[in-house]
Amino acid sequence: MSILKISCATVNQTPLDWSGNFNHIISAIAQAKEQGTELLCFPELAITAYGSEDLFLSYWFPQKAIKQLEKLLPYCDDITVAVGLPVRIQNKVYNCMAIIENTELKGFVAKQFMAIDGVHYEFRWFTPWQAHEIISFDFFGKEVPLGDIIFEKKGVKYGFEICEDAWRGAERPGYRLKDRKVDIIFNPSASHFAMGKTLQREDLIKESSTIFNVTYFYANLLGNESGRMIFDGEIMVARNGEVLLKNQLLSFKDFQVKTFDYEKNPGPYTPVHTVLNKNEEFVQAAALGLFDYLRKSKSKGFVLSLSGGADSSTIAILVSEMVRRGVKELGLENFLKKLNLDFTPQTDQPEKEIVGQILTTAYQASENSSKSTFESAKTLAESIGAEFLNWKISKEVKSYTKKIEKAIGRKLNWEKDDLALQNIQARARSPIIWLLANLKNALLLSTSNRSEGDVGYATMDGDTSGSISPIAAVDKYFIINWLRWAETHLGYPGLRLVNSLQPTAELRPLENQQTDEADLMPYALIVEIERLAIRDRRSPLDVYLILKDELAIDNDLLKSYVKKFFRLWSRNQWKRERLAPSFHLDEFNVDPKTWYRFPILSGSYEEELKELDTY
Template structure:
């Protein structure tokens, strides 16, 4: 029996925030030492931050990353710690993990498979390392101590041997491919595989991670450690953390995700002899490898024997909930909002609260953000993380925090109704937000009068419907921008993904804001989530009964005269159908005729003529409104149906609009 305590850390890093990133690393090392963890895995590119984009090209950044690495070195005495950073070798930039052993650099494992799909652009900055290749790297030109400048360190396809324990790497994407490096590490007798990752959150993604961690530990007969980033690092991607330690196909530790903390360390005691026995008994392990991985033997480090302790898998408690998607949405959004606010030094939020589903969802998330943050960090800890927010200095309760955290404004025109006003006011009061009733009707009428004078004619709903609707939405923007500017707060845009798909939003109206937190979520899900929050709540404790005033309504823009009984679905199509068409057309790249056939199967309650009309409407509106999606405020990435053209779904601003394909559908007889 050889017991070893091994673990990983999740870190809330920020691109190029050198001192805070380093402090999180040092704090996690100190915490690991306190927990008597001998081998600690930190996340991918944790020194620089993962989302540095083209700043990775800057020589100054590359040098600073190496300088910070050497500042971390002295803190790793009597420990083994892996730290991620970009590294230049032969005039190429590589994504590497430095293994620090007892205060010295043992070498650099380099990532072989780069993430270049979806929101990832790693091949733009990094070169994939070639299998079975190693080299030597030095730091002659770096501003570090002279004793380190003259040394050479191994880099590449490396297996480290420390006190008889063989440690190898799969860096994030390396584990997601069929030809995993772990297969080769297995044949070289690896005991431990570390996976430093920057794996962004998406719905249900945890289960996929669990599979490759558990299968890796079983198939390669190793202890497998997965460490991930945490929080909203660079603006769009949210990292959920979730450190995992698995051994011999069994999950030994799993941290609860979406923490509001700067760092969190999770460890487990494992018996390395169990995995060695599996190798001895395996027929596939009988052949000795002759070439490939270089084995680096590290001297002057004895790994201490751990004491047996009960390992803890904490995540299972809420992941087993029947409401996993609602829980994940809540946790991801609230952490994303909190980090975006504090890293942009914004003093709270401003929301134009219409009383409808979208704006109500956003203010509910802000309320939950405060609830979750104070619940985890404590009131003083929550305030400490927002130290720049001076208005919170003397507050004594969550209720006081909410009065400073969120300002809402209901902005009616003559076409607004009492139902939405009551819903907005009741919700604002229930969550403790400031509430203003800013009537913008005179401003709306003023613009109409100016244009009527210029055109020398009266504007009518029969002739000028779209213009009269849009100007009402636009006149609401200046006042909420003004409130945000006065308070130094962040104005949130309230558009959702279903509206983004068909351009059912007023540019410079409801799209106004510095962040669009629900632009990646479809309307049908938002309405379902609001009902869940009203009646069940997060972990059955945070409920908002006041949402009943919102949930009882049909979604409406309230921009036409009330006698028209305007609703969103009458303007567009049923939201559940719209979302299905969007998934088929945009995510799955189906043409109009293919979408129609699929919708005919999924929605038999509608006539073929109606379904044809809706499919055609979707494709035409999608094509005409790419310019709007290009101008949306940054949004959070939460699943594989994101429409953000900057990070996920690219489409030309000008196109043929699927006219040939639409004609084929129009003439189709089925």
């Protein structure tokens, strides 16, 4: 028999949306009560949203969070609720879980370890709490304990490891909680999404349930809170090394509640097993990220320069999937309401009609554009229902080049001015597509990917122009393969022409037969080099020696590719500094605002690259 009905809730929050955040919390509490929940745990910083950044450093922001907590108390009758918020004590701010029982605040548990790797910079805002320390906190005239505390309900003892606390090996609070003989550990988290990361979390909570001999509950935030990080809203329960409960990840809903019947001595149970598909993870996360970004920015839709190539076609499909998946989960009426769309579909293909309302695409032909990419773009746009426009930029390009030729007193030519002549075509497209986006009060979607970000194979103020860059955190090799998967598994026959083309910038004369990989190196090799150089932070020599043994490629050619990668990487940091906001989707990215910081000016690995010649 269950002795305690426990729920975890995930919520999709937004910085400074006090009423929206509050309503999500009280709606989740109401649903939990309907399910008979006695103990409910929300994620960390659920009251304010995790992505509030330097707002945490102010005095008024944590104070308002405390007032929101006070406002929440009356909704917690006949239930115990744990909810996250920042708490300021003099000049320090702590990341805390507040525990409310039957409308009374029982105390705060403070986070002991700060995440400082990858996308996280928690030490900028929060101070770690010391183990064993407990102080008294004045909560509107009532003294309540704050610190390293455990609680009890119906004879069941429970404690907390707040997100990063659980990832600290032998230092983690769970060992001390075990010594205090807790039955349950909650892990309220704000853990960013990355493809495959759910398996790491599963391993953590399964192992934790065994090591500490507890039932381990995990609750993560949900959605694209504030622009870059996406939270998958994961809820899990583990016991005796097995996952017993897991929810649907990356939901389009405002909140989810999952309930578990806790028993001290449970009978047989059925473990939950996760089967991951990286292609599916990518499209679901990016679709949710676009949905939240669109509605939270209060924009009216998207504008996309659709070249007919892999990158822009991927983004078009992601918008289509945003609509398809959102309508399926939320229902047509609620989906339209959340996007503030005053529109009534008239056919039996409402998703296609909605895409036509919110996605405008444009093919912008230069003298070097081919018929095949035009047909590819047009076919794809029409197949998903997007508005398709097209025009030529030849006159604009000629106007720019004639002005500069007159100014410098000579004609431009491809032998001498190759890069400049390529770039002016890409840049000439930017002002007019921005004009279209402004007219429609829409978000301009930038099409650059991570591989191009690595080596600067993108034109600043050209294909990098945009309000948001949805695929800047995934590599081109993945995108090429994902498009083939999407054509078949997601049912997009309009991708057939896209998938038949070899990636090309189409900026040189057609007789040059320009391709991306000829300009750079094979995309599959860029993935291998960046994995070692950027993710693993290896030196050029290390990268070469490792890949020499792993890949069947001529040593001198491999050296040339490694040198090219590091030189281009160093030279193009300024471009990465100017990337439009991008989603964090993979295990790492190259956005200096969220993952990898590198000096704009440097010695460009000159000494390190010379070492390669000695091997």
